[in-house]
Amino acid sequence: xxxxxxxxxxxxxxxxxxxxxxxxxxxxxxxxxxxxxxxxxxxxxxxxxxxxxxxxxxxxxxxxxxxxxxxxxxxxxxxxxxxxxxxxxxxxxxxxxxxxxxxxxxxxxxxxxxxxxxxxxxxxxxxxxxxxxxxxxxxxxxxxxxxxxxxxxxxxxxxxxxxxxxxxxxxxxxxxxxxxxxxxxxxxxxxxxxxxxxxxxxxxxxxxxxxxxxxxxxxxxxxxxxxxxxxxxxxxxxxxxxxxxxxxxxxxxxxxxxxxxxxxxxxxxxxxxxxxxxxxxxxxxxxxxxxxxxx
Ligand code: NAD
Numbered sequence: 001x002x003x004x005x006x007x008x009x010x011x012x013x014x015x016x017x018x019x020x021x022x023x024x025x026x027x028x029x030x031x032x033x034x035x036x037x038x039x040x041x042x043x044x045x046x047x048x049x050x051x052x053x054x055x056x057x058x059x060x061x062x063x064x065x066x067x068x069x070x071x072x073x074x075x076x077x078x079x080x081x082x083x084x085x086x087x088x089x090x091x092x093x094x095x096x097x098x099x100x101x102x103x104x105x106x107x108x109x110x111x112x113x114x115x116x117x118x119x120x121x122x123x124x125x126x127x128x129x130x131x132x133x134x135x136x137x138x139x140x141x142x143x144x145x146x147x148x149x150x151x152x153x154x155x156x157x158x159x160x161x162x163x164x165x166x167x168x169x170x171x172x173x174x175x176x177x178x179x180x181x182x183x184x185x186x187x188x189x190x191x192x193x194x195x196x197x198x199x200x201x202x203x204x205x206x207x208x209x210x211x212x213x214x215x216x217x218x219x220x221x222x223x224x225x226x227x228x229x230x231x232x233x234x235x236x237x238x239x240x241x242x243x244x245x246x247x248x249x250x251x252x253x254x255x256x257x258x259x260x261x262x263x264x265x266x267x268x269x270x271x272x273x274x275x276x277x278x279x280x281x282x283x284x285x286x287x288x289x290x291x292x293x294x295x
Pocket of ligand 1: 210
């Protein structure tokens, strides 16, 4: 039987509706929820991303401001800007758009964001708190992957979860989340010998690598839940011979969908849920700042 397609866009719509009502409540009782994004350098992709963020924020009632800093800004000036935003009580969320120019250390910048305003959950304090099963704000993509697994209806506790890709912001947080939910977890990465041996054992297979088609039918146990985090832009030729680009994941969807129990498509799976988790984190950050002030 073909896999259930886990519709991230539909789930994201539900999350955004809840966020909109939470933002309205927060605005009435505690003041606006305000997200500030810092963009260093005139990167067109960064601008496009910021435009999308602004439009989603406006739709959910979140105030949005973009601060643009020049390409050659000194690292200490970026850090000073973050300090200013950390200290501004009207700013409830901060994002620093990646990638940063080479002379700026992303880890230093991520360290500097107040963990209560770190809506992407990238401050090492928030990532470290995952070990305690208690992040103030968790990384959005890991949250999205976990929400998609929950949406599949499968029981995480006791399941064997295999996570392919172990980056700091994506793969490792997903691994830790699943351990916290008492799955038995295997972490695979670029140095894993015989990837298929491991992935074939997975009841839950999460793939976050950035290699189109890495996971095929030979990697998947029949009946597994497959979560494809990868986003890759590949060149394809249309039937009328035109060259165009297409977004695909790390999983060969056509091969794996017939054998999995549930699978996320790309696009339309983890991606839209990641954006929804950013919005949810944004309102939760504002709520947690109120709780911190009152405690
Ligand atoms: P990364 O480059 O930081 O990490 C890649 C990981 O994959 C590493 O742990 C590496 O060891 C592992 N790896 C590389 N080649 C491998 C191989 N052949 N077999 C097994 N493991 C291998 O990447 P990242 O930032 O974690 O992103 C991973 C993918 O997820 C990318 O496609 C990225 O675009 C996508 N992504 C998607 C979302 C979303 O919202 N859906 C968000 C963030 C990242």
